[in-house]
Amino acid sequence: xxxxxxxxxxxxxxxxxxxxxxxxxxxxxxxxxxxxxxxxxxxxxxxxxxxxxxxxxxxxxxxxxxxxxx
Numbered sequence: 001x002x003x004x005x006x007x008x009x010x011x012x013x014x015x016x017x018x019x020x021x022x023x024x025x026x027x028x029x030x031x032x033x034x035x036x037x038x039x040x041x042x043x044x045x046x047x048x049x050x051x052x053x054x055x056x057x058x059x060x061x062x063x064x065x066x067x068x069x070x
Contacts, residue, residue: 005049005065009041013070020067031058033068 007013015037018025032054033039042050047062060068 001069003066004039004041004051004060004068004070005062007041007070009043012038012040015039015068015070017069018067019069024064024067028064028068031060032056039068039070 001016004013004015015033015035018028018033018035020028037053039051039053042052042057044050049060049062049065051058051060051065
């Protein structure tokens with residue numbers, strides 16, 4: 001397992017674990033990040049990531065990307 005921020009761009013990955021407190025987990029779940037779901041990095045810009053999850057594109061900070069384990 002490794003944090004999402006280290007994944008290769010445009011390569012589909014499966015979310016294995018989401019760490020952090022309940023508030024962080026709930027926020028990521030509301031954005032569509034669920035264990036077992038597919039995610040891929042579209043681009044990185046200034047330390048932030050544009051991520052494709054559930055047919056949507058979402059911007060996440062590097063800090064949040066480190067809490068999503070693939």
